[in-house]
Amino acid sequence: MVDIGSGMVAIGAGIAIGLSGLAAGWAEKDIGTAAVGAIAENPKNFGRSLVMTVIPETIVIFGLVIAFLLMGKI
Amino acid sequence: MLLPEKMSRILIVGSKDKLKDTTEVLYNLALVHPIDFSEEEGLALGSPFPEASDSSQKLLKLRALEKDLEIEEPPFGAKLVPVTEVESNLTSTIDDLNAEVTGVVETKNQTQQRLAALEADKRLLMPLTSIPLDLELYSGYDNITVFTGSVRSDPEPALTSAVKHFELFKSKNADFVAVFVAKGEAAEAQRALVQNGYSEVAIPSRKGTPELLVKNIEIEEAEVKQALSDAEQKISKLRTDNRAMILASEEHLSIEVEKAEFPLRIATTKNAFAIDGFVPTKQVEKVQKGLDAKLGQSYYFEILEVKSRKEEEQKGPEVGHEPDVGLETPVKMGEKKPISLFNGFTELISTPKYNEIDPTNVIAITFPLFFGLMVGDVGYGTIFIALGYLGLKKCTTDDWRTISTMLLFGGIWATFFGLIFFGEAFGMPFAPHGDEITWSSLLGVELPSSIDLGGINTPFGIYNKLEDVNQLLYLAAWIGIFHLFLGFFLGMYNIAMRHGLKHAIMEKFGWILVLLGMAILLPVIVANLSNIMGLDFGSMAVIIPVVLIIIGMVISILGEGMLSILELPGLLSNILSYTRLAAIGVSKAGLALAFNMIALEMLAPMGGVGVVFGIVIFIVGQLTVLMLAIISAGIHGIRLHYVELFQKFYTGGGTKYSPLRVVRKYTSER
Numbered sequence: 136m137v138d139i140g141s142g143m144v145a146i147g148a149g150i151a152i153g154l155s156g157l158a159a160g161w162a163e164k165d166i167g168t169a170a171v172g173a174i175a176e177n178p179k180n181f182g183r184s185l186v187m188t189v190i191p192e193t194i195v196i197f198g199l200v201i202a203f204l205l206m207g208k209i
Numbered sequence: 210m211l212l213p214e215k216m217s218r219i220l221i222v223g224s225k226d227k228l229k230d231t232t233e234v235l236y237n238l239a240l241v242h243p244i245d246f247s248e249e250e251g252l253a254l255g256s257p258f259p260e261a262s263d264s265s266q267k268l269l270k271l272r273a274l275e276k277d278l279e280i281e282e283p284p285f286g287a288k289l290v291p292v293t294e295v296e297s298n299l300t301s302t303i304d305d306l307n308a309e310v311t312g313v314v315e316t317k318n319q320t321q322q323r324l325a326a327l328e329a330d331k332r333l334l335m336p337l338t339s340i341p342l343d344l345e346l347y348s349g350y351d352n353i354t355v356f357t358g359s360v361r362s363d364p365e366p367a368l369t370s371a372v373k374h375f376e377l378f379k380s381k382n383a384d385f386v387a388v389f390v391a392k393g394e395a396a397e398a399q400r401a402l403v404q405n406g407y408s409e410v411a412i413p414s415r416k417g418t419p420e421l422l423v424k425n426i427e428i429e430e431a432e433v434k435q436a437l438s439d440a441e442q443k444i445s446k447l448r449t450d451n452r453a454m455i456l457a458s459e460e461h462l463s464i465e466v467e468k469a470e471f472p473l474r475i476a477t478t479k480n481a482f483a484i485d486g487f488v489p490t491k492q493v494e495k496v497q498k499g500l501d502a503k504l505g506q507s508y509y510f511e512i513l514e515v516k517s518r519k520e521e522e523q524k525g526p527e528v529g530h531e532p533d534v535g536l537e538t539p540v541k542m543g544e545k546k547p548i549s550l551f552n553g554f555t556e557l558i559s560t561p562k563y564n565e566i567d568p569t570n571v572i573a574i575t576f577p578l579f580f581g582l583m584v585g586d587v588g589y590g591t592i593f594i595a596l597g598y599l600g601l602k603k604c605t606t607d608d609w610r611t612i613s614t615m616l617l618f619g620g621i622w623a624t625f626f627g628l629i630f631f632g633e634a635f636g637m638p639f640a641p642h643g644d645e646i647t648w649s650s651l652l653g654v655e656l657p658s659s660i661d662l663g664g665i666n667t668p669f670g671i672y673n674k675l676e677d678v679n680q681l682l683y684l685a686a687w688i689g690i691f692h693l694f695l696g697f698f699l700g701m702y703n704i705a706m707r708h709g710l711k712h713a714i715m716e717k718f719g720w721i722l723v724l725l726g727m728a729i730l731l732p733v734i735v736a737n738l739s740n741i742m743g744l745d746f747g748s749m750a751v752i753i754p755v756v757l758i759i760i761g762m763v764i765s766i767l768g769e770g771m772l773s774i775l776e777l778p779g780l781l782s783n784i785l786s787y788t789r790l791a792a793i794g795v796s797k798a799g800l801a802l803a804f805n806m807i808a809l810e811m812l813a814p815m816g817g818v819g820v821v822f823g824i825v826i827f828i829v830g831q832l833t834v835l836m837l838a839i840i841s842a843g844i845h846g847i848r849l850h851y852v853e854l855f856q857k858f859y860t861g862g863g864t865k866y867s868p869l870r871v872v873r874k875y876t877s878e879r
Contacts, residue, residue, distance in 0.1 A: 182557035186851045
């Protein structure tokens with residue numbers, strides 16, 4: 136049986152990754168929209184658009200790292 | 210090799226009567242990248258050779274033919290047409306074909322139009338067929354008004370109450386009516402009809418029974434359809450018979466036109482021409498020899514300068530007047546395999562500048578490594594190697610070749626890491642591992658966790674992706690630090706080359722010190738992770754890195770200004786960003802494990818149908834993981850280069866080296 140403390144830590148890890156995932160998605164949404172527009176205008180923009188689009192992804196990586204660190208405490 | 214090839218700027222001057230020969234030589238050499246001339250005093254743009262207009266006209270006709278015949282790319286591996294054959298058949302190809310094709314295409318268009326007209330007629334007559342009246346009976350009355358049209362509901366009750374004398378004809382399902390009313394009552398009748406959703410349909414001004422007319426139309430329709438399919442067959446035959454010749458002729462003429470219009474790109478006077486261009490320094494002699502062989506002494510050749518990679522500092526009011534060396538000088542991307550296979554990844558961002566390290570060299574080494582680390586599985590790795598090898602053999606487009614390159618080299622590393630580092634295939638470890646399903650338990654043989662190879666103990670699996678997550682994250686952070694170090698050193702080299710060592714130190718060395726400080730701090734933080742507040746801030750392990758970071762920041766602020774403070778957290782997030790190398794491997798391992806558990810532990814032991822479902826789930830699951838591996842490992846691997854690494858040293862935006870040359874796809878010179 137898992138004690139309440141461990142459960143709380145697990146919930147914390149879940150929140151860390153869930154919220155940071157949402158945040159990354161939210162941030163990426165607008166950039167992605169603009170990027171698709173730019174690519175439609177000129178396919179040569181693909182590379183640059185890709186770079187711009189994935190920049191907010193780092194946010195979710197932070198969440199992931201925190202989640203792993205928290206899980207290590209259980 | 211790391212830098213783009215050294216370029217020389219050359220000048221070729223000669224009298225105009227030699228221009229044609231010179232053009233021919235330059236196209237054959239395929240080495241000179243001309244600089245397009247913009248008009249200056251005393252010099253004018255050249256005018257095209259006389260044959261340009263004739264060739265252009267022919268080209269126009271050919272392209273019209275191509276459009277009429279709907280010619281697209283020929284099937285893979287089509288035979289090349291020799292240039293001599295193209296030349297001798299050019300006039301006949303164009304003129305004869307043109308006459309033939311124009312005739313057939315016209316017939317096709319006419320039949321299509323006729324068919325459309327017939328269909329429209331038929332649509333008009335169809336509703337009338339269910340009313341037993343000839344067409345001429347609908348018109349020509351002095352005292353009777355005729356209403357014909359569709360209705361939504363039966364108008365009979367409304368008409369009966371509104372009009373005294375009328376005759377009503379209804380189609381079978383009462384959605385089409387013909388009403389004959391005395392002229393005096395026309396307005397009432399119309400009102401009654403409109404109440405029932407009447408909308409008028411004009412009667413075609415023809416004679417005879419509608420049914421008979423429709424029948425006749427149908428007969429003609431069949432004939433026209435036959436004629437249309439005949440014409441289409443003829444066109445399709447013409448297409449298959451002449452596709453190779455038309456494509457070859459078009460290519461030949463395009464080349465002719467391009468050559469004939471070359472004078473438009475250079476400077477001329479009344480009697481002379483001057484070609485200004487870039488040639489790889491190593492090849493200058495070859496160009497000179499080629500010209501000598503054809504023109505003898507009757508031209509002038511000069512090497513204006515061997516382009517230096519240093520950027521001159523602008524002083525005084527002339528700032529910005531001189532074009533940027535790095536942008537203006539064309540860049541020849543490396544051609545040495547296997548590194549050149551990765552050129553596509555660099556081009557995706559932009560062509561490198563003349564005075565910076567070609568990042569393809571870095572991508573070619575670390576990108577497959579990252580890809581392999583993220584996939585880290587013998588099973589997927591082997592499949593990637595096979596796919597990549599096949600792709601490089603069969604694919605001709607640059608995009609697919611680039612993807613195949615990633616799969617082949619990434620697959621090699623994935624197999625390596627899968628074998629030594631993680632010891633697993635298709636998400637299952639080799640050696641027995643707790644209750645988990647492994648290849649050992651699946652095959653019923655105990656596979657070793659390491660093997661002795663020539664006295665060296667080679668392990669099969671050091672880390673388990675799902676259990677040693679923290680170690681993997683730690684390892685990934687270290688990979689990130691080394692990768693960023695590489696980026697900063699390359700950046701320092703680039704700046705030292707452009708502006709001298711002092712600038713390089715001011716701009717990049719500070720950041721190298723900061724990164725070094727962070728690198729020293731990393732193990733200290735990781736060791737005290739559970740009790741970060743209890744960290745001994747007085748110990749050397751903390752003081753040294755903090756001092757390094759401060760010195761580094763001071764240098765950066767002096768070099769780049771106060772704003773560089775804002776980049777400090779950016780560097781930290783860069784390092785953390787590399788932890789995705791571990792995270793993606795872990796998430797894929799989790800996914801594969803889930804599929805394997807469902808298929809092999811839950812379904813397969815049920816026997817019978819369970820085994821079938823188990824196999825289906827196993828295959829579908831593994832394919833899913835495989836696809837995700839390509840997409841996520843590929844995108845994240847290349848992203849780490851584009852975003853984290855390139856920021857440290859790469860500018861891009863250079864001009865691509867595109868020498869005068871003839872590219873033949875459908876024709877061969879011999």
